[in-house]
Amino acid sequence: QVQLQESGPGLVKPSQTLSLTCNVSGGSISSGAHYWTWIRQPAGRGLEWIGHVQASGNTKYNPSLRSRLSISLDTSKSQFSLNLNSVTAADTALYYCARGGSFTRVFDYWGLGSLVTVSS
Amino acid sequence: DIQMTQSPSTLSASVGDRVTITCRASQSIRSWLAWYQQKPGKAPKILIYKTSSLESGVPSRFSGGGSGTEFTLTISSLQPDDFATYYCQQYDTYPWTFGQGTKVEI
Numbered sequence: 001q002v003q004l005q006e007s008g009p010g011l012v013k014p015s016q017t018l019s020l021t022c023n024v025s026g027g028s029i030s031s032g033a034h035y036w037t038w039i040r041q042p043a044g045r046g047l048e049w050i051g052h053v054q055a056s057g058n059t060k061y062n063p064s065l066r067s068r069l070s071i072s073l074d075t076s077k078s079q080f081s082l083n084l085n086s087v088t089a090a091d092t093a094l095y096y097c098a099r100g101g102s103f104t105r106v107f108d109y110w111g112l113g114s115l116v117t118v119s120s
Numbered sequence: 121d122i123q124m125t126q127s128p129s130t131l132s133a134s135v136g137d138r139v140t141i142t143c144r145a146s147q148s149i150r151s152w153l154a155w156y157q158q159k160p161g162k163a164p165k166i167l168i169y170k171t172s173s174l175e176s177g178v179p180s181r182f183s184g185g186g187s188g189t190e191f192t193l194t195i196s197s198l199q200p201d202d203f204a205t206y207y208c209q210q211y212d213t214y215p216w217t218f219g220q221g222t223k224v225e226i
Binding site for chain 1: 121152154156163164165166169170173175207209211214215216217218219220221
């Protein structure tokens with residue numbers, strides 16, 4: 001059973017960089033063409049796709065965040081990471097990591113979520 | 121970006137009711153449409169992919185349909201465990217986008 005677990009600071013100051021890591025267990029992060037994905041959800045609101053990385057190194061980012069965003073994969077550690085710089089209060093949200101299936105492309109495994117608050 | 125619009129935003133229903141949620145895309149997404157269920161404090165759970173394919177382990181009372189720009193999620197007989205928020209998501213064109221959600225309440 002694949003499991004994902006987010007980790008990272010819960011509080012980030014405005015203008016600084018939000019960094020989160022997703023640890024993947026129960027399956028190989030480097031096999032198949034899975035989409036290792038970040039999704040966020042502001043409190044009481046809907047879901048926003050942030051972007052994904054594949055084992056091939058292919059990345060796709062949401063254009064609304066692209067200039068501030070980097071998603072990377074570390075197969076040796078079985079984890080992938082999110083870096084979002086120049087954050088503002090608008091980046092406050094629950095951040096989920098998820099796996100997009102290599103055949104279906106939909107998000108079949110999710111982490112529990114990591115709440116990140118941007119505040120001074 | 122492709123805008124996904126769900127209706128209604130909130131749906132009041134009773135156990136045993138047949139419930140239908142609609143999702144409209146701002147342009148054709150062919151059949152690349154998924155549905156998720158989210159309960160409070162939990163991550164979303166995939167129900168249906170490619171418009172009508174039921175994810176393994178999902179009860180058969182859930183079904184999906186449509187194509188192009190209009191899609192539906194139907195619950196044939198609402199169960200107590202089904203009271204939740206439902207989201208549609210398109211994965212035809214980047215950036216992948218979600219609907220705003222439909223809350224199914226008692």
